[in-house]
Amino acid sequence: MARLDGKVAIVTGAAQGIGASYAKALAKEGASVCVADIDDPAGTVAAINAAGGQALGVNVDVSSAASVRQMIDKTVAAFGGVHILVNNAAVFGKLALKPFEEISSDEWDKVMAVNIRGVFECCKAATPQMRAQKYGKIVNIASGTVYKGTPMLLHYVTSKGAIVALTRAMARELGGAGIGVNCIAPGLTMSDNVKSNTDWAEPLINGINASRAIKRDQQPDDLLGTLIFLSSPDSDFLTGQTIVVDGGSVMH
Template sequence: MNMLEGKVVLVTGAAQGIGATLARGLVERGAAVIAADIEDATPVARDIEASGGRALAVRCDVTDAQEIEHTVQAALDGFQRLDGVVNNAALFGRVQNISMFDIDMADWDQIMAVNARGPWLVARAAIPAMEQIGGGAIVNVSTNRVFVGTPELLHYDASKGAVVALTRSMAREVGGRGIRVNCVAPGLTMSENVRQRAGIDSRAPLVNARRAIQRDQQPEDLVGAVAFLLSDDARFITGQTLVVDGGSVMH
């Protein structure tokens, strides 16, 4: 049997990049997905349906508590249950490297609002629905940069450090309610927006050289880890952060 058969999973930031690949990959493993994004995720949902899967596209800005509530309700209306959440939405792919001395305060606040506050707001709205069916699983998306210390994206790195921290605290707070909360920390991954970043062709080989497995990381490389953490096979795993980066960071 597929490891996610019968489960319904909300994936944020699913209109493109890693989120879209995760949505497709979770459906291939038996799940139905709600593809939520501030951009239009309809093409991703249509693509999934065309291959025989079940998916629903919902517009959802993860900084907006009301839109998040509507998204959870859309999941319940569409699929009658909610088993899992992947907190993938973030400001990342189009954020350019910038010195800490040049970061605009409004940009700092916006990155924190999307990347750190967003996962909390989505979890807060989704947990009661997951509790109704006896429990569920949340997978947050951080980055391996948190364990490295890398210059020129200080606002982004601070927001993703918060994701590791909130994963641990949330796991302890909701474990008794049947909810597991884990995190994956990808390395530099060739999503569409990353492929278009200035200087990526010269930077990627340097990143790859630090890996035990020395090649580009693709969005597909993350699907297995996320699916496992959502599945019942991970039933006694919570509060953990799994680095998925080809063996660059080892911790």
């Protein structure tokens, strides 16, 4: 029996990249998956269904409360509940490295709207269903940059620091309802967007790899074991925690 048989999961930002890997891994473990993204999720949905899983594609703008509410409603209508919410949608892979004085106010606001308010909106919309079930798993995605004070990405690092704080506070509020709230903090992962971003030059990637105890590129698959653990009953007595998955660059 797969660990997530009978469960329903939502993964935001799942049309491609790491989010698509998350959605496929949850489906492989037996979950019915809502593949949610502002971009077309059809490719990920098709891959899950072709592998024998069950998936629904939903276009969503996570910074819009109305759009997120529709995502939840469509998922419940299709699959009967929401047991797992993976807040993966974020602005990152296409950002240019720059001193913070050169970050425009508009760019700052866009990063915060997606990376912080998007998580808030998704949790706010999903938790009534989870409370009714008396069970739920929220997995937020932060970043190892929070623990390094990584320069040249101040808006991104700030937004991910907020997610660690949000995770802790929300875990306190939701624990009595049977809802666990935890966080994964990945290292720099070789997603399609990162690989295509010319700012992530080979010397920078090599420097990050050199800081790791396990000295190699991080791949999306490196995150899946932790994701499944936090989404499954195996972690039912774990909440408010952030697990860094980066090959040992950060140790805390």
